[in-house]
Amino acid sequence: MESHDVRSSQAIDFERIPEMEDKWRKEITAMTVTLQDKRKAIQNDEILRGVHPKSHGCLDAEFTVNRDIAPQFQVGLFAQPGKCFRARIRYSNADVLKRADLEKGQDATGARFLNHGSRGMAIKVLDVGAPVLLEDGCARNQDFLMVNTPEFAFRNVRDYLRLTKALCASADGADPLLFFLPGELLKRGMMDMSGSLLPAPAGEPPQNAGLRALFEANRAFFDDFDAEDMQGVISAAGVVGKIQSTPVRNPLFAPYFSAASFRFGKDRVMRFSVVPLQSEEMAADMASDAFEDFSDDYLSQALALSVATNEPIKLSFRIQIAHEEDIVNDIDGMIENAAKTWDEDQFSHTEVAQITINPPCPSAELVDTCKPLLFTPWHAVVDFEPLGGINRLRKPVYSTSAAFRRSV
Template sequence: MEAPGCHGDKRLSVEVVPDEESAGIEEIVRIGTRLQDKRAENDASQDGKVLRGVHAKSHGCVRAEFTIREDIAEDLRVGLFACPGKTHEAWIRFSNAAVLREDDLKAGKDGIRQNGSRGMAIKVMDVDGEMLSQDNGGHNQDFLLINTPMFAFANVRDYLRLEKILDRDPLGADPTAYFLPAVLASLGPEVDGEDSAITQKRQFLQDMVARDPLLSGLSAQDLKGTIASAKVAAAIAQKTVRNPMEVQYFGAAPFLFGPGRVMKFSVAPREPVEQEPFDTITSDIPAPDYLQDAVRNTMQGDTILEYDFMVQTRNEGEDGLNIEDATTIWEGELAGYIPVATISVHAPQTPHGAVEAEHCERLAFNPWHSLSAHRPLGGINRLRKPVYFSSASHRGADGY
């Protein structure tokens, strides 16, 4: 395994690295390891086992084929996509983005169960070309996706504040305080004749924020990032997923696409199924592990599920790339994806058998398991490099 910092550090002109970022990343790595240990010790469901720092709960891993489209346009034949018709074996892991193995619809402080962020991680095996870092000695390309087109945190500075807040919680899992400045900002300034309950809530939040050294004195940029995070979290809460194999996922952050170009990528099922909100949600309906059940049931059939792997690209000099703000999307992004490969998942499979589940847990996914042609870009991706290596190493995963 190459050291995390040895390859692929040449910057594009669109990358702007804050002076304090490196120190912030180092601190996040230290806190992340501490949080993994804290959860192993204090979360009874882990039974003392150290898990992934994020995306701890798997809904199952499945074998797949990743085939470059025969009709891929000439200008998209870059890196992994250089050879039309070529097929690679692949693994896909479906997960919750949460840090604990908890209810798929975790209840908030109000007791109401709500949707969370969902993940899809793809490991394309035995790729050709110069690698940024090898995966357990192998040349594998990892793509990590979530079910929203933007991340919940803009940059390293915001994520460090989140990690410090999580570190104050016995389970290392409660982010509530991070969002308080955004809630306070949403109330606006006091106006004549406003409801007394609003006035009291504002004063309560002002007092809480003022007493908290991690929240008081936020810069305008910090507050902007916190408000953006709150908006993404609200969007996630509205996004029902009944079956994680039936929905679209997004890479969210930007990546290199050969010299001077930037890409974003997405994966969508060829036959998407509308994910209607649940008519009834009680304490046990749907079941706490209903997404795992959905994967199990899907893979008991006798069918082939097909997905389009899609990209869209921008030139390095274009306006609006927002490389350093992962809470944003490009103008026209959602309508601009072009299919470049087909992912095929053949059923039946047994993703929850003992051997399969153990293999799934030992896999390590990292966006820096990548060809140089697809180098991750921006602060969140620069953060993911050492954080994911550290998380995988600390839990004894393969291929970190």
Template sequence: MEPKRRLRLVGPSLLAVVIGLASCAHSSADHARLAARPGKVVDPNAEPAEPEVPHDDTPAMNTEYFLGTAESEAAQFAEFSRQIQELQRKAASEHSQPLQRGFHAKSHACLDGELRLDPRRDPRTRFGVLAEGQETRRIVARFSNGVGWKQADGELDARGLAFKVFGVPGTKYMADEQDTQDFLMTNSPTPVGRDAVEFMEFARANAKGRVAGLFFLAGHASTAAKALVRTNAVDSMVTERYWSGGVHHLGAHQAVKFSTRPCDLRLVREPARDGDDYLRRDLALAAKEGVCMTLYVQLQTDPVKTPIENSSVVWEETDSPILPVARIVMPPQDVPLAATAACDQLAFTPWHSIPAHKPMGHINRARRFVYAASQSLRGSKP
């Protein structure tokens, strides 16, 4: 979308907020206004509120704001869905590969395991799948590269970890799965872009080739730098940290980000980086011994330092510490040294969700439609 139209769409009040967020600078006047704003009391078990239409006010904790209006966002997301399918067709034809995921096309492997809650987890985190009552649930985790075609693991790229928790009752936002809760993360604390508009600009530039993608990033230094740092080739999928990037509810009254780290922080793997699929071979070897990751939650502590709508702002751990809540334990197992249809056909989306973890923010609102478009074109099977 070209800038002039976007400015009109955003409106003056949200624009002011966004500019403030981008610079990460918040004046004492901001804080005085925030302090004056009466806190909203929200029942943790309520259905999360819909986003608010931007108004002449400072942002509030745990509150989403439309980038424009509900109607303009709906039109925008329909257009992004069309564009994703166009990118899928383009990737298939240019790389002589079948129609596959719009992003994260290459699976390294899918591992079975369990989500085991930490009995000492912070009481503020005990909602949804982290609530008391069921301490262990079955999961499947898919490890992937970032781009929407299969390429050598040594190439510049993001890496993904998605895990699906089974046996989760409750209202769902998507019709295709009724008993799951998905968590999607990449090895960068922020996605490329403050919102889905910038993310899609990057996606379109990247599909034109590496040079165009890098030009985009060069022109968006503030949003891209943090994400780019992490796109180099990695040693292993099991020694990486992964972040949700986008924000989720944790109970209707709180906004959080999720992340993972290896359970053993001293874990080092140094595989020979020989061949296009060295990450898959390393993951298969690691799986033989078992893989363990700790799941963390970061609570929103400040609407400016830890924003919801501007996904390019890192939630610093000095502003909001990471709180360990569970372990993702993948016991010793054999995984095939080639991609399997069962792993490739899984469908992950942050909107496979119960209300207690409802995704928040523009980048996540777009994903509700875009993932479904990608999945319907590639023919995923739950």
């Protein structure tokens, strides 16, 4: 797997890299491997992906550039109108463990709750025939990685470092409780925006007292916590709340978004998304109580049922484009914050390609066919260079994680 530094010297620098980020990336990369090894004991003694270990299905597809694509969008992979590429698509849960597709239970008051999870879609466009930033083995492929909300849960590398440390501190390597604890304390009026714990009032409710004790027991974890970190917790909690309330009945018929930003030629930036062209599945009843009886693996079952119809499934691949003048005064918001969406009125979605999934013969291998593959945004043509902290982090983390799970 060979990496190439092929960015044009004329390309505009759209990034703002924090001074400590290189150190943070190295820490997260090392901790990711530690977490993969730690989770082995609760994952059937298997080393899995650090994130997205549970697959719902891996499908062959055709990725076809629109014949009538406008000249201003004929960049990189989209340079040849009508060009058709072979592709692989992996649908997954954006979780750190292989576990139930839905979280069901009761809260402290006894009320039942049902939380949805983040869903992922990764497209590997094969043999693109152009220089790439990172070779896929010996192949030149273009990967597009997406989740089913337009925001990524964590803004940047600094936030992701705190998350990864919280996961490492948990017993199973999968509980982010310590990351979100300051936000809960703030919401309850027990902490200020700087991360300082306020004195306990007389007669503090038992649940509050329990949270206070948890914070005190882990005070060392929060030694360097400040107002900027609190903003990251608040942002992440908001996105997670949206994820948990966003139902997906069938992974084939959900919208997916890049969340992060990517270069689009020398002087523009894109975000991309995929939406289904068939709408009947999306219009189906999605009431929360309809999910109560769904199985732990209902998403892979729904996908298998859809491909068993032998009907082609068509998807629309869309891009949003921002120009230099849109970005230069807001690099932090437009590029470095993966939890901030772009205004759809200002940056409209434009279809540039369509994806056709020709259903395979249903088989037990449908779920695990993509298991050996590495999906990374750095499998990319030069014109689609990944931008922003989350994408910079993905380069070492995904490659190192894949190398580790392939080596054992």
